[in-house]
Amino acid sequence: MSLAIVWNNEQEEHPISDELIAxxxxxxxxxxxAEGIDEGEVDLTFVNNERIHExxxxxxxxDRPTDVLSFAMNETGEDELEIVYAHEEGEEGEDVPNVLGDIIISVTRAQEQALEYGHSLERELGFLFVxxxxxxxxxDHQDAVSEAEMMSKQEKVLAQVGLTR
Known part of the structure; x- marks a missing residue:
């Protein structure tokens, strides 16, 4: 297995093309x-501002819309529950994909931000996805140092696929 996206489109404002998914x-x-992750699954859902607000x-x-939400499945914090896959006795287990988590992107907000920042919608969606x-x-980006680290990593990846500002 390699890294893969499983995606769903729950908005009607912007068509999601095969080229965008590629x-x-x-x-x-x-x-x-760049992060040393070579297998896993990311569940990606495109929504509108109303849904991401909820x-x-x-x-x-x-109590407001945002541009992207992430829900990690492999967190190991103190309050996190361990996910265990059980099989019936004597039953061969299927390989369970390493689901890294869910990313939810508001296409509405991405369109607004692309206009605000003066770049393409594809660049904004790429930025939000990475x-x-x-x-x-x-x-995370709770302070200036961690924010600078994240921004640097994001911009390097986007540059590699030709999505510069």
Whole structure:
């Protein structure tokens, strides 16, 4: 197995093309390579501002839309539950994919930000995707040092696939 995206489109504002998915898969491969991750699955869902607003309120207690949310499956914090896959006695188990987590992107917000920053929607979606992927791996941007580290990693990956500002 390698790194793979399983995606779902729950918005109707912008069509999600095969070319966009191929670009995001390329970003995933480059980011995974940079981080030493060569297998796993990322579940990606495209939504509108209304849906991401609901999720942001429900899971983060923030009553406004955001651009991207990430939900890591492999966190090992004190309050995290261990996920165990059980099989019936005598039954051969299937290989269970290493699901790294979920990334949810508001295409509405991505369109707004692409206009605001003066670059393409593809560049903004690529940025949000790699940003979400790094969150799945445990990166954060709570202070200036960690934010600079994340930004550097994101920009390197985007440059490798030709998505510069």
């Amino acid at each position: 670009l995001l898969e390329s970003i995933l491969q480059k980011a995974g390579e 999720l942001n309120l429900e899971y983060r207690g923030i 940003h979400g992927f790094l969150h799945l791996l445990g990166y």
